[in-house]
Amino acid sequence: MVRENEIRQGEIAVEAPAATDAGLVFIGTIRTPWTSRLVTPRQGRADGPVCHIEVFPLWQQALAGIEQFERLEVLYWLHLSRRDLVRQSPANDGSARGTFALRSPVRPNPIGTSIVTLVDVEGSTVLVRGIDCLDGTPLLDLKPDRTLFTPIAPPQAGDFEVG
Ligand code: SAM
Numbered sequence: 312m313v314r315e316n317e318i319r320q321g322e323i324a325v326e327a328p329a330a331t332d333a334g335l336v337f338i339g340t341i342r343t344p345w346t347s348r349l350v351t352p353r354q355g356r357a358d359g360p361v362c363h364i365e366v367f368p369l370w371q372q373a374l375a376g377i378e379q380f381e382r383l384e385v386l387y388w389l390h391l392s393r394r395d396l397v398r399q400s401p402a403n404d405g406s407a408r409g410t411f412a413l414r415s416p417v418r419p420n421p422i423g424t425s426i427v428t429l430v431d432v433e434g435s436t437v438l439v440r441g442i443d444c445l446d447g448t449p450l451l452d453l454k455p456d457r458t459l460f461t462p463i464a465p466p467q468a469g470d471f472e473v474g
Contacts, residue, residue, distance in 0.1 A: 315348060316393050319400045321407035327395040327419060339366040339435075339450035341387055346446050348391070354414070355425045355441035364437040364450060371435040374453075378432050382456035385442065388449040389421035423448075426456055 318324060342363040345351040352359065364385065366374060377383065396417050398407040410418050427441035437453065454460075 319403050320405040321398065321400045322396055323398040323407070324395045325397050330394065335451060337388065337449035337451065338370045339364060341442060341444055341448045341450055343442060343444060343446045348445065351445055352443040355427065355443040357428050357441050359440050361430050361438050361440055362442045364439060364453070366435045366437065366450065368435055374432060374435065374437065377437065377453065378429070380429060380455040380459050382459060383427050383429055383439065384454045384456055385425050385427050385439070386452040387423045387444055388451055389416040389423045389444065390449055391445065392416045392418070392421035394419050394421060422451065
């Protein structure tokens with residue numbers, strides 16, 4: 312994994328297409344204690360510090376009901392990542408692995424995901440433990456942890472297809 316933007320022995324970068332960011336809209340900002348990638352957790356932990364997910368006021372109504380879920384899935388945009396490596400050397404030891412076989416922040420579309428523990432909801436701010444991003448990281452989405460969520464809409468044909 313690239314810690315900042317350097318290229319290591321064994322790593323390969325490609326000329327990536329210009330980013331258009333797929334028309335995503337950032338829906339908030341994640342506030343964490345970490346201001347450097349060099350100290351940010353590699354993966355969040357359930358007993359990590361409480362972090363504040365500040366949802367923009369436009370989307371506050373979209374939080375209705377979220378408090379009933381013990382855990383949430385958070386998607387965020389790892390905005391400082393380079394996006395052009397196809398092979399990476401997380402240990403910086405000359406051995407490299409394909410980007411899609413890693414959870415490195417360096418990817419063509421630098422989407423990070425974490426399962427977090429919900430601590431509280433205060434207006435449009437969601438307090439959680441278990442995040443692993445820099446302070447100021449843009450928020451893409453919030454959803455209930457899928458293992459806690461039962462679809463509310465009636466099942467449809469594909470739900471019964473196996474094999
Ligand atoms: N949990 C997410 C996942 O698995 O999709 C992200 C894991 S990634 C290994 C976490 C690392 O990304 C942090 O340790 C830090 O080095 C880096 N990082 C965090 N926030 C970032 C940001 N906003 N831009 C670029 N890199 C970031």
